[in-house]
Amino acid sequence: MTTANIANKVRRALLWMGILLLPLLPGHLPDAAAQSLTIYSGRSKALVEPLIKKFEQEHGIRMNVRYGGSTQLAVALLEEGRRTPADVFWAQDAGALGAVHRNGMFEKLPDGLLALLPRQLHNSDGTWIATSGRARVMAYSTVRVDADQLPESIFGLADGRWRGRVGWAPSNGSFQSLLTAMRLQKGDDTVLQWLRDMRANNAQSYINNSAMLQALAAGEIDIALTNHYYLFRFRETDSGFPVDQTLFAPGDVGNLVNVAGIGMLSTARNKEAALKFMQFLLEAENQEWVTREVYEYPVVDGISTETVDIPLSDIQDMSPDLDLDNLSDLNRTLELLRRAGLL
Numbered sequence: 632m633t634t635a636n637i638a639n640k641v642r643r644a645l646l647w648m649g650i651l652l653l654p655l656l657p658g659h660l661p662d663a664a665a666q667s668l669t670i671y672s673g674r675s676k677a678l679v680e681p682l683i684k685k686f687e688q689e690h691g692i693r694m695n696v697r698y699g700g701s702t703q704l705a706v707a708l709l710e711e712g713r714r715t716p717a718d719v720f721w722a723q724d725a726g727a728l729g730a731v732h733r734n735g736m737f738e739k740l741p742d743g744l745l746a747l748l749p750r751q752l753h754n755s756d757g758t759w760i761a762t763s764g765r766a767r768v769m770a771y772s773t774v775r776v777d778a779d780q781l782p783e784s785i786f787g788l789a790d791g792r793w794r795g796r797v798g799w800a801p802s803n804g805s806f807q808s809l810l811t812a813m814r815l816q817k818g819d820d821t822v823l824q825w826l827r828d829m830r831a832n833n834a835q836s837y838i839n840n841s842a843m844l845q846a847l848a849a850g851e852i853d854i855a856l857t858n859h860y861y862l863f864r865f866r867e868t869d870s871g872f873p874v875d876q877t878l879f880a881p882g883d884v885g886n887l888v889n890v891a892g893i894g895m896l897s898t899a900r901n902k903e904a905a906l907k908f909m910q911f912l913l914e915a916e917n918q919e920w921v922t923r924e925v926y927e928y929p930v931v932d933g934i935s936t937e938t939v940d941i942p943l944s945d946i947q948d949m950s951p952d953l954d955l956d957n958l959s960d961l962n963r964t965l966e967l968l969r970r971a972g973l974l
């Protein structure tokens with residue numbers, strides 16, 4: 632056999648080996664070995680299922696989702712500890728993420744991922760990132776309220792002129808996070824007094840924000856403490872919905888910007904898939920989808936905010952300056968609500 636022949640044979644053998652080994656290379660893994668990711672989602676199924684399905688299709692990663700309330704899932708994670716099957720926790724509230732972080736259950740995220748977001752949109756230890764923004768606003772009747780007369784501060788709503796005219800939702804998670812922020816800024820005593828004053832001023836309690844906006848349109852109340860996106864959802868079906876919304880004076884705690892966000896458990900079995908999912912949620916088209924469909928604020932730059940009126944960065948300038956991890960101290964807030972007879 633000539634040297635040329637041998638070289639040919641070797642080349643052919645290598646070629647065949649290459650073809651045979653090809654299915655074993657990454658990207659050609661058989662389905663049986665497909666990756667999976669377990670998510671605890673405090674975001675509702677109706678809201679996020681389309682995104683989760685899209686991720687499954689784009690990345691071939693099977694998703695196991697446990698849906699629940701954000702606080703309830705945070706409690707479950709703390710109870711399960713290192714035995715938790717969850718790879719990631721996606722919450723609709725920074726307080727729930729902060730509670731898991733403070734128990735040391737999240738892994739520090741790669742700098743490259745954190746760098747995709749403005750500094751205030753991940754926690755200072757870099758263990759969770761925001762996926763969308765949700766601002767507290769004051770919604771008001773365009774029929775019965777003159778916008779110029781609205782109070783400068785949320786504390787002004789206990790004034791006698793608003794007697795019986797203000798709606799709130801004491802059992803709502805977003806409202807409770809706002810109360811926690813108020814406690815951090817003004818102290819527990821001031822907030823307890825405000826709750827009592829509001830109650831004495833005949834503030835009307837609603838089961839949730841949608842019911843409250845309906846009551847606002849129906850004339851039961853004139854002002855509602857709510858999240859910014861409800862009004863946009865009502866306008867979808869009724870462009871003449873007789874409600875508008877505004878912020879309090881710059882820096883007032885009533886303008887709290889809360890976030891939905893996500894962190895990866897340090898015990899996650901599939902960290903690569905977890906990080907892929909986080910990155911996916913920050914991709915422009917997925918951020919655009921959330922803003923368009925759910926009216927929450929995008930957290931990365933360059934996304935159109937046409938549907939939500941004011942860019943998040945502007946609202947953040949109006950928002951109180953506080954570390955969102957600190958919103959995790961919910962127990963004291965619930966205690967104040969109970970002491971004021973509101974829960």
Ligand SMILES: [Fe+2]
Pocket residue numbers: 805840858
């Ligand atoms: Fe909500």
